[in-house]
Amino acid sequence: MRKFPTDMEAQVWEWVRGRRCLGLKFRRQQVIQGFIVDFYCAEKRLALELDGDIHLQQADYDRERDALLRAAGVTVVRLRNEQVSREELERVLSRPHPQPLSINGEGSKSSEDELGLDAGGCGATAYGDAVAVYLGFAINKGASLWSTITSWMSDRGAFRETFARQAIPMVWDYAESNPFSNSGGNLETAIDKGKMAIEFLPIQSNAKTIQADASNQSISQRKVVSTDPPYYDNIGYADLSDFFYVWLRRSLRSIYPNLFATMAVPKAEELVATPYRHGSKVKAEQFFLTGMGRAIHNLAEQAHPAFPVTIYYAFKASKTHSTPLSIHGEGSGVRLETSNTGWETFLQAIINAGFAIVGTWPMRTELANRMIGSGTNALASSIVLVCQKRPAHADTISRRDFQRQLRAEMPEALEAMIGISSTPLSIHGEGPGVRSLPPIAPVDLAQAAIGPGMGIYSQYAAVLNQDGTAMSVHDALVMINREITDYLSPDAGNADGDTLFCSAWFDQYGWKSGAFGEADTLARAKGTSVEGVKTAGVVEAGGGKVRLFTWKEYPADWNPENDTRMPVWEALHHFILQLNEGGESAAGRLLAHIPDKAEAVRQLAYHLYTLCERHGWADDARGYNELITSWGNIVSESFNAGQVGSMGDLFGGV
Structure with missing residues (x-):
């Protein structure tokens, strides 16, 4: 900025340089506490800021910035550009300014004692404000425990708070806690929760929290950026925040008058696609896409060019529709396609902003016992999008070449995601053998696996x-x-x-019965027969009907060593049976007997999970997902059981 000052900054510099103004020595573009001030006088510990029209849009940011500078012992004087003249400058600088208490104890302690937290104080008044803020947090915690939407967790003997998930649920029977008792859910519990959080706060370095509009903020200039933006229409943060805001406002309005100036949380500019605010789903989607595009574009322009930007996304909401195969050049028939409006809109905003997505990977962030994860195929992870700014001279590519590149690069990338990574146990001091790392869970694969494909798509200016x-x-x-x-x-x-x-039969009928004639035709096309599949023990055939057995119907006394016809389908469902009936150790013992089936079983589990998701068979999908997520432990248990087959076969030759 030294090279390109505004006209007013250049004029003021001519007035103050070389001690021309009241004999004071000024430096321009001085860095203080990570901020750059326009002009700084060290002997008076005074920062002079010239405000143009842009500052009308970032008043909250400037206020927070000034408070942090005052906390560092710097007096901040702001002048609007239209106010500035040589006479006005000398008049403002010649009058006495209260000296903030610096970190070295300089300045007037009495004036500092009168400054509250909102004004950047760090004396007695600010200390009292801080205590009030933490007590306000405790009241908020209590509000979540003491509402009529609180329920009881019988398995844990504890209260389930109002916000067990990001929604206010309907509760038929609520659990009533007494805030003034000695039992769980009392006020002391609420205070202790806040105390525990404070005790774990890092104190080795300073941090800043600044409220700003993501579409025009400047705090990310040449910074390493990692962000967790809103997820389309998944959570109405502002609406839910009202539950806590009304209590915080009563407690803390005198401390933060600007922050709590409104009766409720402002909602109009919240970047979520909420149809009721915008009149329709189409308008809500356009609002989200436009706003997210501006925010991400701002990040792309400001982020440090040497580092990628990481963006977290943890929302799964798909819809399934039928697409004629003929439009893809695949002949007649129908393919089930799964799409996700929020995911697509979010990716479109990122790409429109000038980013190329160079990778996606799941990060375990979701609690297994969270309410939304109970009995559902909820995401176990957040998806981390790794983005870098796309070169301005990026080429275009044809649709056919894009498809060719996908077919060349996707298989290797997918194998890395669903394959087993293994290292010798001896390096961990556990003796010979192999340690296995779990593959990506099927519930996460659909979003994680788009990374390599979107990496190809987004590196080009366009796919035509x-x-x-x-x-x-x-x-x-x-x-x-x-x-x-x-x-x-x-x-x-x-x-x-x-x-x-x-x-193929499962894709068409699931566990329901179908006509024998149709099954016979399909079996012949697949190189087998209905009688052969029946002999394998995986179907029931009779009375002109054919039906697949569910894993619960498989015999518990089955012995793989006596099975002369064991298709991968049968092995997979025996694994699910053993996992559900005997846990990972039982499944591990089975794997020790049939290690040659491991790779095919895993791949089939992924495939069947995908089919279940597309058909909406959540209960069936869960079995395949749980098998994959437990696979690493199953492999370990197979070694504990003493592997009967070849170790090389278990890992596909690894």
């Missing part, structure tokens, strides 16, 4: 359709998801005919 129009993110995701489906499909590998039949 045959008519010259740019391919949308939606169409790119359809193609990427198709590559994922094709990779996981048993037809893409060397699966046995029985498994191919079962997979």
Whole structure:
């Protein structure tokens, strides 16, 4: 900024340089506490700031900034550009200014004692304000414990707070706690929760919390940025915040009058796609896309060019629709496609902002016992998008070349995600063997696996359709998801005919019965027969009907060593049976007997999970997801059991 001062800054510098103003020595563009002030006089510990029109839009940011500077012992004087003249400058600088108490104890302690937290104080008044703030937090915690929406967790013998999830639920029978008792849910509990948080706060370094509009903020200039933005229409943060805001406002309005100036939390500018605020879903989506685009573009312009920007996303809400296969050049029939409006809109905003997505990876952030995770296939992870600014001279690519590149690069990337990583146990001091790291869970795979594909798509200025129009993110995701489906499909590998039949029959009928004639035709096409599949013990056939057995119907006394016809389908569902009936140790003992089935079983589990998700069969999908998420421990248990097969076979030759 030294090279490009504003006209007013250049004029003021001519007035103050070389002690020309009241004999005071000024430096320009001085860095103080990580902030750059326009002019600084060290002998008076005074910062002079010249405010143009942009400062009308960032008043809250300036107020927070000034408070932090005052806390560092610096007096801040602000002048609007239209106020500045040589005479006005000398008049303002010649009058006495209260000296804030610096970190070295300089200045007037009495004046500092009168400054509250909002004014950047750190004396007696500010200390009292801080105590009041923490007590206000305790009252808020209590509000979540003492409402008529509090319920009882019988398995833990404890209260479930109002916000067990990011919504206010309907509760038929609430659990009433007494804030003045000695039992759980009292006021002391609420205070202790805040005390525990304070005790774990890091004190080795300073941090700043600044409220600003993401679309025009400047605090991320040349910074390493990691952000967790709103998830489309998943959570109405502002609406939910009213529950706490009304109590905080009563407690803390005198301390933070500007922060609590409104009766309720401001909502109009909140960046979520809430239809009732905007009149329709279409308008809500456009509002989100436009606002997110501005915010992400601002990040892209300001972020440090040497480092990627990481963006967290943890929202899963898909819808399934049918797409004629013929439009993809695949002949007749119908393909189930899964799309996600929020996910697509979010990705579109990132790409429109000038970012290229160079990777996506799940990070375990969600509690297994959270309310939304109970009995559902909720995401176990947040998806971390790793982004870098796309070069201005990026090329374009045709749709056909994009598809060719996907087919060349996606299989290796998918194998890295769903494959088992292994290291010798001896390096951990645990003796010979192999330590296994769990693969990505099927519930997370759909979003994590788009990283390599979107990395290809977003590195180009555009992917062009045959008519010259740019391919949308939606169409790119359809193609990427198709590559994922094709990779996981048993037809893409060397699966046995029985498994191919079962997979196709399951896709069509699930666990329901279908006509024998149809099953016979399908079985012949897959290189097997209905009688053969029946002999394998995976279907029931009779009375002109054919039905797949569920894993619960598989015999508990089954012995793989006596099974002369064991398709991968059968092995997979025996694994699920053992995991549910005997836990990971039982599944590990089974793996020790049939390590040669491991790779095919895992791949089939991913494929069947995908089918269940698309059909909306959540209960069935859960079994396949749990098997994969437990796979690392199952492998370890197989070594404890004493592996019967070949160790090399277990890991596909690793």
